[in-house]
Each structure stands twice: as C-alpha cells, then as structure tokens.
Amino acid sequence: MECRPFAEKERGRDIVRVIDRKEVLVLDPDLSKDYLERIQNRTKEKKYSFDYAFGRDSTNSDVYTKCISSVISGVVQGLNATVFAYGSTGSGKTYTMVGTKDDPGLMVLSLHRIFDLIQRNKSSDEFEVTCSYLEVYNEVIYDLLERSSGHLELREDPEQGIIVAGLRCIKVHSANKILELLNLGNSRRKTESTEANATSSRSHAVLEITVKRKQKNKYRNQVMRGKLALVDLAGSERASETNNGGQKLRDGANINRSLLALANCINALGKQHKKGLAYVPYRNSKLTRILKDGLSGNSQTVMVATISPADIQYHHTVNTLKYADRAKEIKTHIQKNIGTIDTHVSDYQRMIDSLQIEVCRLKKELAEKESQQIIKPAEKAVDDELSWLNTLSHETNENVQERINLQKALYELEETNLRNRTELQHLDDAIAKQQAIEKDGSVVETLRARRQIILDNIRDNDEAGVNYQKEIESNEKHRCQLQDMIEEAISNNGNKTYLRILSKYRLLGMANTELQFEMAMRDQVIYNQREVVRNMWDLLMGLGLDERRILDLAAKRGIAIEDWTMASHLGLSTIKQSSELAFGRNAPSGYFPGMGLSYSRQSCIFEQCQDSGSSSMPEECHKPTPAFCREEHHSSYFVVSQDHSPSAYMRMRKSSEHWVGGRSNICFSTPDKHPQDLRRSCPELRIHTSPLVKAAYLPPLSLLPISASSKCPLEQGSGILNSSYIVPNPECSNRPQYSNMPPFTPTRSVSFGSSNSSPHGHPQSFV
Numbered sequence: 001m002e003c004r005p006f007a008e009k010e011r012g013r014d015i016v017r018v019i020d021r022k023e024v025l026v027l028d029p030d031l032s033k034d035y036l037e038r039i040q041n042r043t044k045e046k047k048y049s050f051d052y053a054f055g056r057d058s059t060n061s062d063v064y065t066k067c068i069s070s071v072i073s074g075v076v077q078g079l080n081a082t083v084f085a086y087g088s089t090g091s092g093k094t095y096t097m098v099g100t101k102d103d104p105g106l107m108v109l110s111l112h113r114i115f116d117l118i119q120r121n122k123s124s125d126e127f128e129v130t131c132s133y134l135e136v137y138n139e140v141i142y143d144l145l146e147r148s149s150g151h152l153e154l155r156e157d158p159e160q161g162i163i164v165a166g167l168r169c170i171k172v173h174s175a176n177k178i179l180e181l182l183n184l185g186n187s188r189r190k191t192e193s194t195e196a197n198a199t200s201s202r203s204h205a206v207l208e209i210t211v212k213r214k215q216k217n218k219y220r221n222q223v224m225r226g227k228l229a230l231v232d233l234a235g236s237e238r239a240s241e242t243n244n245g246g247q248k249l250r251d252g253a254n255i256n257r258s259l260l261a262l263a264n265c266i267n268a269l270g271k272q273h274k275k276g277l278a279y280v281p282y283r284n285s286k287l288t289r290i291l292k293d294g295l296s297g298n299s300q301t302v303m304v305a306t307i308s309p310a311d312i313q314y315h316h317t318v319n320t321l322k323y324a325d326r327a328k329e330i331k332t333h334i335q336k337n338i339g340t341i342d343t344h345v346s347d348y349q350r351m352i353d354s355l356q357i358e359v360c361r362l363k364k365e366l367a368e369k370e371s372q373q374i375i376k377p378a379e380k381a382v383d384d385e386l387s388w389l390n391t392l393s394h395e396t397n398e399n400v401q402e403r404i405n406l407q408k409a410l411y412e413l414e415e416t417n418l419r420n421r422t423e424l425q426h427l428d429d430a431i432a433k434q435q436a437i438e439k440d441g442s443v444v445e446t447l448r449a450r451r452q453i454i455l456d457n458i459r460d461n462d463e464a465g466v467n468y469q470k471e472i473e474s475n476e477k478h479r480c481q482l483q484d485m486i487e488e489a490i491s492n493n494g495n496k497t498y499l500r501i502l503s504k505y506r507l508l509g510m511a512n513t514e515l516q517f518e519m520a521m522r523d524q525v526i527y528n529q530r531e532v533v534r535n536m537w538d539l540l541m542g543l544g545l546d547e548r549r550i551l552d553l554a555a556k557r558g559i560a561i562e563d564w565t566m567a568s569h570l571g572l573s574t575i576k577q578s579s580e581l582a583f584g585r586n587a588p589s590g591y592f593p594g595m596g597l598s599y600s601r602q603s604c605i606f607e608q609c610q611d612s613g614s615s616s617m618p619e620e621c622h623k624p625t626p627a628f629c630r631e632e633h634h635s636s637y638f639v640v641s642q643d644h645s646p647s648a649y650m651r652m653r654k655s656s657e658h659w660v661g662g663r664s665n666i667c668f669s670t671p672d673k674h675p676q677d678l679r680r681s682c683p684e685l686r687i688h689t690s691p692l693v694k695a696a697y698l699p700p701l702s703l704l705p706i707s708a709s710s711k712c713p714l715e716q717g718s719g720i721l722n723s724s725y726i727v728p729n730p731e732c733s734n735r736p737q738y739s740n741m742p743p744f745t746p747t748r749s750v751s752f753g754s755s756n757s758s759p760h761g762h763p764q765s766f767v
C-alpha cells in the first residue's frame with residue numbers, strides 16, 4: 001500500500017497514518033465525533049495491515065526495493081510476475097508505475113533491473129527480450145506500440161493461455177529501448193483532464209516483457225520463459241466527483257465496470273482460498289481476462305494499492321484498502337516455465353487443466369441458465385403488470401377522448417338551442433304580425449307549424465343535453481376510478497411505472513387545454529348572442545319605440561327579453577364591434593382582444609372592464625360597471641351590480657336568469673349589503689372568488705390607491721373588487737401562461753363598484 005502526499009491543489013485534512021510500514025490507519029473524516037462515540041466504536045476509523053505500507057515520504061524506489069525487485073529476478077529465471085497499481089482516480093497509480101525523471105516508477109525500475117540481470121548472466125546464457133504494450137479503452141484493446149492499431153481480439157491459446165491476437169511484440173536489447181517504447185506508448189494512451197486529475201488515464205495499460213533464456217552449454221534445447229506484466233489501471237471514479245459529462249462520463253462508466261469486474265475477481269479469489277472453490281468471473285471484462293494468469297495462475301503478483309491522504313477521499317481510500325486486504329488472501333501457483341523447443345508434456349498438462357476449468361465454467365453457466373428458467377413466473381408477473389399499465393393508459397386516453405366528445409356535443413346542442421330560441425322569437429313576432437294582417441291564416445299556419453318543429457327540436461335537444469350531462473357524470477366517475485388506480489400504481493411501483501403515468505398525465509393535460517379552448521369558443525358564441533340582442537335594442541330604440549312598452553308586450557306574450565337598461569348597464573354599448581372581438585383557433589385562449597375580458601383556463605371568468613387609463617379619468621367613465629363572473633361553465637354564474645336601487649336589482653336578476661337560461665344556482669345579491677354579508681349569504685361566491693381571482697390570467701397587477709380611507713380589506717393585487725382602480729403593471733406586459741398573447745393594454749383597468757361613495761367619484765368596492 002502506498003499513500004501519496006497531498007497534491008498542490010488538494011485541500012482538507014490528512015486522515016491516513018502509516019504505522020511501522022505495515023499498518024494503515026484511516027481516521028474518521030468527521031471531526032465532530034465525541035469521545036463517547038469513539039469508545040463505543042461508532043467512529044468510521046479503519047485499520048488494515050499489509051505486507052508493506054508506505055507513507056508520503058516514500059519514493060517509488062522504496063516501493064520497488066521492498067516489494068518488486070525479488071519478483072523481477074524471478075522473471076529472468078522463467079517465472080511469471082504481475083505488478084499492478086490499484087486505486088481511485090488521482091491517487092497516484094501512474095505516478096507509481098511510470099513515475100517521473102526524479103522518481104522513476106516501477107516500470108522503469110523493473111526494466112533496468114531485468115537488463116542488469118541479463119547483463120550479469122550474458123556469458124552463460126542467451127536472452128531474448130520482447131516487449132508489448134497495450135491499452136484497454138472502453139472494453140476495446142489497442143496496441144500502444146502500433147500507430148494505427150485497430151481493435152485487437154483476445155484468444156485462448158492452449159499453449160500460452162490468453163493471448164492478444166495481432167499484438168506487436170518488439171525485440172529489445174536494452175532498458176533504454178524499452179523506455180523509449182514505453183514513452184511512445186504513453187504518449188498514445190488516452191488521458192483526459194478531469195476534475196479529479198489533470199492527466200487522468202482513461203484506459204488500462206499493460207506493459208508485458210517476456211524474457212526467454214537459453215543456457216549456452218548444458219540443456220541446449222531447454223528454454224525458460226519468464227513474463228512480467230506491469231499494469232497501470234485507469235482510476236475508479238464517481239461521476240459526481242469528476243464532474244464529467246458526455247464521452248468522459250461514458251469512459252468513466254466503462255472504467256468502473258472493468259474495475260468492478262477486477263474487484264469481483266479479487267473477491268472471489270479471496271473467498272476461494274478461505275472457504276474453498278468459488279466461481280471467479282474472469283470473463284466479465286477484457287481486463288480480467290488479460291490479468292487472469294497474473295491474478296490466480298502461474299504468477300507472482302504484487303498489487304500496489306494507492307491512496308490519497310485527504311479526508312474527502314475517505315470512501316475511496318477505505319474501498320481501495322478493502323480490496324487490497326482481500327487480495328492478500330489470493331494464492332497463486334508459481335512454477336518455472338521451462339520447455340524444450342518441442343512442446344513439453346507439462347504444456348499438455350496445462351492444456352488439460354485449462355480445459356477442465358473451462359468445462360467447470362460452462363457447467364456453472366448451464367446451471368445458472370436453468371435456475372433462470374425457474375424464475376420465469378416472476379418475469380410473467382412483470383409482463384402482466386406492464387400489460388395492465390397499458391390497459392390503464394389506454395382507458396385513460398379513451399376516458400379523456402370521451403369527455404371531450406361529450407363536452408363538444410353538449411356545446412353544439414346548446415348552441416343549436418340558442419339559435420332555435422332566437423328563431424322561435426322571430427317566429428312569434430312574425431305570427432303576431434301576420435295574425436293582425438292576414439285574413440285566411442294560411443301563412444300563420446305555416447309559421448305555427450315551423451314554430452312547433454322548433455319547439456320540438458328545443459325539447460329534444462334539452463333532453464339530449466340532460467343525457468349528455470349524465471354521461472359526463474359517469475365519465476367523471478370513471479375518471480376518478482382510473483385516477484385511484486393510477487395513484488395506487490404510483491405508490492406500489494418503482495420509477496418506471498411512475499414515469500409512464502406521468503407521461504399519461506401530460507397527455508391528459510393537453511386534452512384538458514383543448515377542452516378549455518372549446519369552452520372559450522362557446523363563451524364567445526354566448527357573447528355574440530348577447531351582442532345580437534344589444535343590436536336589436538339599438539335598432540328598436542333608434543326607431544323611437546318605447547322600451548317599457550316593448551318589455552310589457554314581451555312579458556304578456558311570455559317572451560323573456562333582456563331589457564335595454566341592462567344592456568347599457570353591461571357597458572355593451574361601449575364595447576367595440578364584434579368583428580374586432582372575433583377570435584378563431586389561432587387566437588390565444590383566455591384573452592379577448594379589445595374587450596377587456598379575460599378568460600381563465602381553470603375557472604373561466606369573464607370580467608367586464610372599462611377604460612380608465614388613469615385616476616384622473618372623466619366622471620362619465622366611472623359609470624357603474626357590473627362584473628360577470630362565470631364559474632366552472634355549468635355550475636354558477638355571478639352577476640354583480642353596483643346599482644343600489646331595488647328595481648335595478650330586480651332587472652338584473654331577471655336579466656341574468658334569462659342570460660343563463662334560468663338556472664337555479666345563480667348567485668348574486670344586492671349591492672347595498674355589506675361585502676361580508678354578501679359573501680356569507682352567498683357561499684358559492686365566497687368559495688369561488690378567491691381561486692377565481694388567483695386563476696385569472698391577468699398579468700400581475702399593481703394597485704394605485706385612490707384614497708387611503710377606501711382601502712379594501714381583501715387581498716392586495718387580487719385584481720377584483722377593490723376600492724381602488726387596479727391597473728396592470730405596465731412593466732409586466734407578457735403573460736407567462738400564454739406566451740402568444742398580445743401584450744396587455746395598460747390603459748385598461750378592471751373596476752368594480754359604485755361611483756358615489758368615493759370622494760373622487762370612483763367606484764367603491766362592495767365585496
């Protein structure tokens with residue numbers, strides 16, 4: 001084990017202590033632990049012992065002398081040796097293996113040693129040294145000594161064990177030549193600058209030196225072949241720490257995968273020697289297949305675990321030491337590789353051994369496959385669940401589609417009936433006129449027949465409407481059931497299910513928007529109808545007819561007709577022509593240009609606005625302006641007026657009943673009641689006012705108080721029913737919810753209330 005010194009940029013506390021060159025103590029990085037916790041063994045302090053432990057004042061040469069030099073001399077005697085550095089990124093693996101000019105690494109020192117030994121025995125023996133250098137990058141093997149190396153494949157050779165097919169082996173005669181090749185290979189190696197290490201190795205590099213030794217005189221046909229593998233692993237890392245992305249992140253994942261495979265092999269080999277045979281998963285990565293011999297076969301192996309002293313590296317440090325501790329248990333079987341020029345019997349024995357191991361492995365794989373077959377029922381359950389989810393999402397979609405269709409149908413029915421009712425009125429007028437002038441009554445008869453058809457249509461449509469309402473209700477019930485199932489699935493299942501359901505929610509959201517748009521269209525039609533009524537009144541008044549008489553006449557004939565006063569109270573005469581108000585599919589939902597009407601997606605409000613521009617507007621602009629708030633499309637309508645006279649109240653009631661088709665849940669009150677009283681007497685209004693205001697897609701409003709005394713106790717900025725004029729904040733000209741909306745015209749304001757109680761003649765709030 002080797003602990004490097006603190007790096008230049010590294011900050012933090014030194015938590016590694018090396019004791020007697022054998023033990024390593026890693027202190028708890030958390031300084032806040034007290035004495036009690038320490039004696040109760042609740043600290044994260046860890047202690048490991050190794051063959052050798054080196055602190056930050058040690059050099060590579062110290063490590064080499066103590067741990068490696070004896071192994072290297074074996075290589076020249078026909079033994080295999082593997083030296084590899086294992087540790088997290090930036091812990092000093094490359095520094096240990098390659099080193100620097102001043103502190104040459106284990107690779108360099110080993111090579112020098114090999115050639116020293118060769119030099120010493122040159123007179124009696126013939127040596128042949130070959131060298132290869134490869135890297136495993138993203139599970140692909142490349143030749144570092146070949147400029148344009150393609151992908152190399154691993155083969156299992158009965159004689160030599162695992163070999164890399166096509167890997168270049170260069171004959172070398174001096175350590176310097178190998179060092180030259182080493183530098184060349186290193187320059188081709190994949191390195192990257194990461195947050196954890198400026199020159200982080202992104203590949204595992206294996207330098208292999210083969211030394212063939214033939215004695216000159218005796219045993220002329222006997223050859224000793226020693227192999228030294230020097231491995232510089234890529235650093236294990238956590239994506240969160242290296243801050244990598246893209247290719248670097250993918251590299252990191254591959255590095256971690258192959259290091260995990262190596263760790264698993266070390267684990268299994270450790271167990272193998274403690275508890276007997278255990279399956280060693282060499283085949284899980286190229287790295288472990290290459291290192292197979294070095295890990296357990298015919299090799300003397302040295303693992304140098306490199307660690308950082310910094311407290312922030314605590315987890316990496318402990319992890320590395322844990323694996324190094326396990327690696328201690330691994331036993332290898334060293335034997336001299338002596339062969340004759342012809343294949344030696346021992347080679348056949350090796351072949352048999354390796355084939356037997358292979359047979360064992362295959363048997364094991366077969367047994368695993370068979371046990372997976374037994375697990376099939378569990379897989380079936382997963383399949384069932386997925387198909388259940390598909391059915392659920394299909395049903396949800398159908399439910400939404402059905403809801404949209406029903407709403408559309410209802411909308412069309414109501415629209416048709418609006419037209420029918422208008423026609424009915426025309427017919428009644430025409431019949432009355434015709435009766436006065438006609439003698440034989442044939443035209444009247446035709447008109448009556450037509451009237452009857454229209455009446456039947458209205459009745460049929462009303463019935464159909466009731467049925468549609470019922471269907472909408474049952475659709476809603478089904479939706480609730482589906483919702484419950486979705487909720488249950490979310491609580492029972494993992495992320496996958498949750499995400500699926502989320503995507504379905506999004507679909508639902510889209511469908512809902514579509515629906516809201518339809519609603520807005522429908523409201524526009526209602527508005528247009530009202531404008532037709534206003535135009536009719538214009539015409540009638542233009543003809544000089546008396547309004548009272550017309551209303552009385554209509555009442556006698558049982559015709560509900562909206563009165564002129566109401567129409568003018570609504571400020572309809574001040575509203576621009578319908579051509580300006582028209583909006584099509586492309587118009588943004590929620591906003592009716594030129595009208596000062598705003599439409600809320602959630603609750604559909606219509607607020608009647610009037611031009612105000614500034615607080616100094618002329619008196620006539622502050623005419624009482626009622627607000628029309630239509631909530632939830634079918635549930636309730638609010639008509640609020642500031643006209644205090646009982647007759648106006650009655651007119652409004654009548655008018656609003658007519659407007660909404662005489663629904664029972666109209667909610668309004670006289671303005672002479674105190675605001676709070678009104679809200680109390682009208683719970684729906686109370687319930688709906690606040691969300692209605694919050695849901696309105698008006699831009700944030702700023703209040704311009706007219707007088708301090710007239711301040712309303714309601715929420716500031718609610719934009720509704722306040723004693724002051726509320727003008728849109730001119731700086732806030734876009735609506736976040738509807739980016740394609742036209743900018744809000746700052747000269748429009750929303751005003752509610754009566755003009756007579758404000759000292760400035762401005763409307764006063766009543767709710």
Ligand SMILES: Nc1ncnc2c1ncn2[C@@H]1O[C@H](COP(=O)(O)OP(=O)(O)OP(=O)(O)O)[C@@H](O)[C@H]1O
Binds near residue numbers: 092197235306
């Ligand atoms: N024993 C040491 N003495 C002085 N400096 C060291 C020592 N060990 C490592 N360093 C320095 O620490 C930094 C990281 O070392 P190195 O590149 O060897 O880490 P590594 O484990 O190979 O990282 P990676 O896995 O990312 O390639 C380098 O700047 C190196 O010079």
